[in-house]
Amino acid sequence: MKPRVAVFDFTCCEGCELQILNCEEEIPQLIEALEIVNWREAMTERSDEYDIAFIDGACSREAEIDRLKTIRERARMVVPIGACACIGGVNCLKNQYPMEQVLKEVYGDAATYYDTIPARPISAVIPVDYFIPGCPIVKDEFVRVVQELLAGRVPYQPNNPVCAECKIAGNVCVFDKGLTCLGPVTRGGCKATCVTAGAVCWGCRGLIDEPNTNAERDILQQAGLSVDDIVSRFSLFNLCQEGAWQ
Ligand code: SF4
Ligand code: SF4
Ligand code: SF4
Secondary structure (H helix, E strand, C coil), X not given: CCCXXXXXXXXXXXXXXXXXXXXXXXXXXXHHHCEEXXXXXXXXXXXXXXXXXXXXXXECCHHHHHHHHHHHHHCCEEXXXXXXXXXXXXXXXXXXXXXXXXXXXXXXHHHHHCCCCCCECHXXXXXXXXXXXXXXXCHHHHHHHHHHHHCCCCCCCCCCEHXXXXXXXXXXXXXXXXXXXXXXXXXXXXXCHHHHCXXXXXXXXXXXXXCCHHHHHHHHHHCCCCHHHHHHHHHHHHCCCCCCCC
């Protein structure tokens, strides 16, 4: 029997699921190796019998905690996809404010109809088996991870900083252009795509294991950023990784 796969969305923009749908060339091959049984964004059918659950989005409501626990009980493997699910991502920015204020800001007079809790990554709620980082995820990486999971292997997880791939890409470091960048502490695997495209790394793939954040703060300060700017830079994607939601 083919492994049964489900894709679930929580608090997010669902852009990472869109990236899976964008794997147009690989989808026919994937469908031969697995059966997709539940995916709200892509199909009408729903089944609660699945082996692998991909989770898009962070947990930011009480009801999502129970839903995640149910998914964990049913799935043999749970794999968060994207910054929202893996590290909380931009959702965690709201954790800096009282939840009542957040609700009022978003829903105005209708705030009492809604509930919210500090956002957190999926791994803060249930055990996960692997994760695919990025905002959004990289298509090739998703396909590779699925192939490795189907083969029964633990997928390779890049743990080099983005800088290593930036050098391979032949980019001039943005610090030499008077800009700043989180590449030295950010998990690679994206081929430094933002720098190559003329921007900077904002840290969407999360921090590498044991990042030297003190050294990164120092070089950001030397480049002219204020303490507030540095905190803001780290916070965009990585506020929850710093444990700020606790
Ligand atoms: S990680 Fe980025 S692209 Fe993916 S769901 Fe979250 S906000 Fe959207
Ligand atoms: S531009 Fe950023 S990612 Fe590239 S080498 Fe410089 S600091 Fe590292
Ligand atoms: S360069 Fe940085 S911000 Fe851009 S995709 Fe890679 S990790 Fe994300």
